[in-house]
């Protein structure tokens with residue numbers, strides 16, 4: 302991932318992430334006047350949706366560039382730079398979308414998040430899951446993220462002492478003008494890491510993607526997000 306380097310172009314290339322962030326806030330609304338700590342807030346898609354519900358948001362992200370843009374875009378939140386993958390400060394409630402799948406050990410991270418909450422404290426979680434980006438993964442294999450399905454994520458939450466009250470997978474088909482545009486969009490939103498294919502392999506993969514996933518208006522990519530409303534168990 303290269304979110305800090307791509308912070309300037311993230312918003313323009315993160316339409317699915319924005320849609321899922323807004324869906325999470327609608328799926329599991331917090332009480333007006335509540336205070337929530339947001340982890341991996343990026344440029345503030347979920348932050349803005351939570352504030353619109355009358356919730357007070359302490360928005361955090363490990364990328365100083367993301368926090369600078371978020372602070373400008375959503376000034377009503379209280380922004381700061383924090384790592385969400387180690388111990389975190391005490392919180393009344395936690396909200397996060399598009400972050401946890403980047404952790405090498407999400408089970409350990411969820412335990413830190415559980416430790417920061419009081420018993421009964423809410424966790425609003427949005428995380429990509431199968432079949433997200435399956436067309437691309439069919440061609441290039443897994444990685445850099447380890448993909449999990451809905452039941453694997455729910456098992457991790459249970460193991461970290463969260464009770465899940467509601468959950469659902471939102472799936473959407475995104476159309477891009479071509480495979481090259483789709484890959485550029487991933488790149489400019491910071492979700493790609495070190496190149497894993499040679500130039501020749503990349504060209505051939507792009508040709509295959511265009512051929513296998515053609516639609517009248519371009520090419521399709523499936524996006525899928527697990528939305529979870531949970532509370533910390535005693």
Ligand SMILES: C[S@@+](CC[C@H](N)C(=O)[O-])C[C@H]1O[C@@H](n2cnc3c(N)ncnc32)[C@H](O)[C@@H]1O
Pocket residue numbers: 304305315318319322340341342343344345346347361362363364367383384385386397398399400403
């Ligand atoms: C895909 S973006 C999602 C941003 C935002 N939640 C959204 O839905 O648009 C992932 C974000 O997680 C942040 N991030 C990555 N690793 C992190 C960590 N260890 N602690 C906190 N934030 C992290 C990145 O800087 C980036 O802003």
